[in-house]
Amino acid sequence: MTTDYKTRLTTLATTGGCGCKIAPRQLRDILDQAGIIAPMDTPEALLVGSDGADDAAVWQLNNDCAIAATADFFAPMVDSPRDFGRIAATNALSDIYAMGARPLLALALTAMPRNKISSKDIANILAGGRETCRAAGVVIAGGHSIDTAEPLYGLAVLGQAHPNHILTNGGAKVGDTVILGKSLGVGLMSAAHKKSELTESDYAQMVESMTQLNSAGTELATIDGVHAMTDVTGFGLLGHMLEMCKASNCQAHLNSAAVPCFERARQLAQDGAATGASTRNWQSYGNDIHGNFEQWQRTLLTDPQTAGGLLIACAPTATKKVIASLRKNGSTVACVVAHMEEGNGIFIS
Structure with a gap:
């Protein structure tokens, strides 16, 4: 298999991809303790929040426009920096698509162990993410980067939809x-x-x-x-x-x-x-x-x-x-x- 990297990314991470997620029951307990699930002061414009385990939050701007927002990042599950960037970007954009919205704008979330990974490999991760976003018609307009123990990459994404065309994970009916x-x-x-x-x-x-x-x-x-x-x-x-x-x-x-x-x-x-x-x-x-x-x-x-x-x-x-x-x-x-x-x-x- 041909390689485009100096260091195998998976050797720098204890787990990778969406396998990084906190287990569902533990996550529910944490959010409940933090008072994040179904907060009492939810504004009417927040059409979808944290109470339904949905893929993105949705805020209604007016009768014809709602904004969907998500953030998603994780450690590498492949060794190729370019592939890692492409996969992480695809995964983050998916949260917007899953709400029925069209992604517009993204911010890159980048955390890298600078003493373990080359600048070239980091650049290839970012280039992979940009490649996927470009294919989706999405602009990466900025982001945030830090030096950390394990490599992490993902996106915060904003999307747009008509309020009547927002889909959630609720709403399924008997017979569907x-x-x-x-x-x-x-x-x-x-x-x-x-x-x-x-x-x-x-x-x-x-x-x-x-x-x-x-x-x-x-x-x-x-x-x-x-x-x-x-x-x-x-x-x-x-x-x-x-x-x-x-x-x-x-x-x-x-x-x-x-x-x-x-x-x-x-x-x-x-x-x-x-x-x-x-x-x-x-x-x-x-x-x-x-x-x-x-x-x-x-x-x-x-x-x-x-x-x-x-x-x-x-x-x-x-x-x-x-x-x-x-x-x-x-x-x-x-x-x-x-x-x-x-x-x-x-x-x-």
């Missing part, structure tokens, strides 16, 4: 189909990459998925019958689907056989590999998951995804339009993976 836009398994594959256990072809597949923009989200918000949307990241498919279920007062019936997964990730899971974040995810929400599934399937369904696919709940009549939009915007695997039913949690069959 649930569609996933990308294959699972990049957490397992990035862990294997860190141990030099991926082929060049496997690596290319992983990076291609993590740099595929979820730009369909802006269009999906305008399709009649689309009720809820989020993206699948560090809490795994089950974690983010469960957030949608709780916010919508529904139960998801997940067809495990329909879920697209990378073949290499499937092999790794069947061989007993698992990430630490996957285990923490299951410990956080496993009590809400029911049905019949094997250990390797659980590993894939809880695998932390970095720049994962959109997860959309829509009326059955909108299913074809949603899948067509996803495929037009680069998804080759978009498909129905679940249906919403009355009840709570997730049932797997």
Whole structure:
């Protein structure tokens, strides 16, 4: 595999990508203690805040315009500086797309161990992020940088949407189909990459998925019958689907056989590999998951995804339009993976 770096970035980080996230139950406890969840003084202009576990905050400026804002950064899950920058930027932009908004402006968040990483490698990380933003029509207009123990990179992003076209992870209805836009398994594959256990072809597949923009989200918000949307990241498919279920007062019936997964990730899971974040995810929400599934399937369904696919709940009549939009915007695997039913949690069959 060709390299564009002097130092393997993954050797400088204890964990990487969205696997860096604090486990969902622990995060909820921390936010609750801090009084951040559903604060009493929320202004009316704040359409989406911290109480619903959504991907971005939304502030209404007037009857025709709302601003979506997010910040996302993490440690490297690949060794290539350029790829790391591209992946981190894709992941941050996804939070805006998942709300149905169009990203406009970004600020780079950069923390680097200057005694361990070259200026050239840092420049390539920033160039990778800029490359992805340029492809999305987004301007990186500034940012902030510090010297720190581990390399971290990401973006704060502002986006725009009509207030009527904002989508949250709530709003799914009984009878909805649930569609996933990308294959699972990049957490397992990035862990294997860190141990030099991926082929060049496997690596290319992983990076291609993590740099595929979820730009369909802006269009999906305008399709009649689309009720809820989020993206699948560090809490795994089950974690983010469960957030949608709780916010919508529904139960998801997940067809495990329909879920697209990378073949290499499937092999790794069947061989007993698992990430630490996957285990923490299951410990956080496993009590809400029911049905019949094997250990390797659980590993894939809880695998932390970095720049994962959109997860959309829509009326059955909108299913074809949603899948067509996803495929037009680069998804080759978009498909129905679940249906919403009355009840709570997730049932797997």
